Amino acid sequence: MPRVFNFSAGPATLPEPVLQQARDELLDWNGMGASIIEISHRGPEFMRVAAQAEADLRELISIPDDYAVLFLAGGATTAQALIALNFADPGQAVDYVLSGHWSKTALKQVRPYVDPRIAATSEESGFRDVPPPSSWTLSPDAAYVHYTANETIHGVEFHDVPDVDGAALIGDFSSSIASAPLDVSRFGVLYAGAQKNLGPVGVSVLIIRRDLLERSGQPRAEILDYRAHVRGESMLNTPPTWNWYLAGLVFRWMLDEGGVEEFARRNARKAALLYQAIDGSGGFYRNEVAFGARSRMNVPFFLHDDVLNAAFLSESKAAGLLALKGHRVLGGMRASIYNAMPEAGVQALVDFMGDFARRHG
Numbered sequence: 001m002p003r004v005f006n007f008s009a010g011p012a013t014l015p016e017p018v019l020q021q022a023r024d025e026l027l028d029w030n031g032m033g034a035s036i037i038e039i040s041h042r043g044p045e046f047m048r049v050a051a052q053a054e055a056d057l058r059e060l061i062s063i064p065d066d067y068a069v070l071f072l073a074g075g076a077t078t079a080q081a082l083i084a085l086n087f088a089d090p091g092q093a094v095d096y097v098l099s100g101h102w103s104k105t106a107l108k109q110v111r112p113y114v115d116p117r118i119a120a121t122s123e124e125s126g127f128r129d130v131p132p133p134s135s136w137t138l139s140p141d142a143a144y145v146h147y148t149a150n151e152t153i154h155g156v157e158f159h160d161v162p163d164v165d166g167a168a169l170i171g172d173f174s175s176s177i178a179s180a181p182l183d184v185s186r187f188g189v190l191y192a193g194a195q196k197n198l199g200p201v202g203v204s205v206l207i208i209r210r211d212l213l214e215r216s217g218q219p220r221a222e223i224l225d226y227r228a229h230v231r232g233e234s235m236l237n238t239p240p241t242w243n244w245y246l247a248g249l250v251f252r253w254m255l256d257e258g259g260v261e262e263f264a265r266r267n268a269r270k271a272a273l274l275y276q277a278i279d280g281s282g283g284f285y286r287n288e289v290a291f292g293a294r295s296r297m298n299v300p301f302f303l304h305d306d307v308l309n310a311a312f313l314s315e316s317k318a319a320g321l322l323a324l325k326g327h328r329v330l331g332g333m334r335a336s337i338y339n340a341m342p343e344a345g346v347q348a349l350v351d352f353m354g355d356f357a358r359r360h361g
């Protein structure tokens with residue numbers, strides 16, 4: 001059975017060569033006679049896999065040496081809560097920029113620990129735009145500034161790293177990490193759940209400027225303490241070895257394909273193709289996001305008549321285009337076109353959309 005083009009927002013499509021390699025190695029990793037997921041994380045075989053994954057990620061997104069990298073169990077939401085415990089004092093001010101569903105979730109996670117201030121919000125526009133960094137009101141006493149680089153549900157993205165005038169900038173890159181070159185040195189912390197652009201759900205990647213690790217006065221158990229995780233090389237307890245291994249295969253695949261520069265070009269072409277199909281449909285389809293804030297990764301769109309939604313979903317599925325239903329918060333449709341979505345997949349979607357509009361227009 002041929003694989004379909006899968007537009008799921010997360011867990012999301014993975015590169016086919018990665019899945020094939022994982023399948024080929026599943027029962028017997030590297031002649032060991034056992035699977036990589038059946039052995040100790042502290043043995044030399046898994047330690048090699050783990051170290052290679054970190055080295056490849058460092059190369060892939062050019063992580064400077066004064067940043068630690070963690071591969072931890074738990075999703076991005078867990079990281080959102082732990083950020084307050086690890087980078088702010090109890091009750092300290094922290095600045096949050098609200099640009100959609102996930103930045104609101106991030107804010108909610110820290111309320112028990114700190115004093116979150118809303119530095120800016122685009123909620124009054126229905127999150128159809130991002131608050132321009134020039135409009136952010138930053139608190140001088142804030143421990144950090146948190147923003148969401150790409151809003152997976154609302155389909156808005158910051159295309160440039162905001163200038164926060166020396167404050168520690170924390171970015172949620174769950175749905176856009178490694179999709180284009182990024183100057184990591186502009187950040188205090190970058191984090192991402194793996195299941196959109198990096199691999200399978202169950203592991204999160206954190207990239208932390210080392211000096212920030214000593215800043216927090218929050219009491220916290222060792223297992224919630226990023227300092228301890230850095231000292232323990234993400235192995236304080238049993239790490240999610242399968243997820244770490246698979247993410248490592250994705251990093252290697254991306255490097256072999258030409259790295260983030262190449263993926264930035266592919267992602268720009270894919271997004272342009274899809275937005276052109278929407279904008280050029282004579283109103284049959286529409287995307288409501290301000291032009292300058294349109295996401296390259298998640299494209300929500302609506303049909304001119306909601307009555308056609310069910311037909312669009314069943315016909316697209318029959319055409320081998322999976323998971324186009326929009327998030328329940330917005331309704332309509334959403335196409336997630338992460339790194340692993342081939343250009344042929346977006347072309348197939350655009351062809352289907354044109355054909356559907358002709359038949360139902």
Ligand SMILES: *Cc1c(COP(=O)(O)O)cnc(C)c1O
Nearest residue numbers: 075076077078102152174175193
């Ligand atoms: C998916 C997502 C999250 C939540 O990730 P979980 O792994 O489900 O906790 C947070 N932020 C963004 C931007 C996301 O896309």
